[in-house]
Amino acid sequence: xxxxxxxxxxxxxxxxGIVLLISLLTIPVTIVNTFTKSFRTLAPAAAAVAVAGNLAxxxxxxxxxxxxxxxxxxxxxxxxxxxxxxxxxxxKRRRADENHL
Numbered sequence: 001x002x003x004x005x006x007x008x009x010x011x012x013x014x015x016x017g018i019v020l021l022i023s024l025l026t027i028p029v030t031i032v033n034t035f036t037k038s039f040r041t042l043a044p045a046a047a048a049v050a051v052a053g054n055l056a057x058x059x060x061x062x063x064x065x066x067x068x069x070x071x072x073x074x075x076x077x078x079x080x081x082x083x084x085x086x087x088x089x090x091x092k093r094r095r096a097d098e099n100h101l
Contacts (some may be wrong), residue, residue: 020069026056027076028053053079 028049032042057072064071 017069020073023073023076024050024054027073027080031076031080032085034083049079050076 028046029042031044031049036042036045050064055070057075058068060066060075061068061071
């Protein structure tokens with residue numbers, strides 16, 4: 001039984017590592033893609049967002065003594081949610097302004 005638990009833990013750690021890596025690669029691109037569709041702008045801006053998210057996540061990890069990987073992905077996820085909400089609010093406001101004209 002202990003061997004089964006150990007194998008499950010090792011496999012879970014490996015799987016979570018892959019999930020964190022995929023999140024780190026996709027979330028910054030999704031954030032920047034909200035603002036631009038040009039690949040020429042998308043690639044360097046996504047790299048900049050990834051670096052900023054990494055630094056903010058590492059600072060969060062250091063200050064609150066949590067796992068760095070989780071803190072980085074949490075920071076990027078919160079940023080993505082805020083960007084999407086702000087974009088939604090701006091679109092809603094534009095529609096309301098267009099309807100009043």
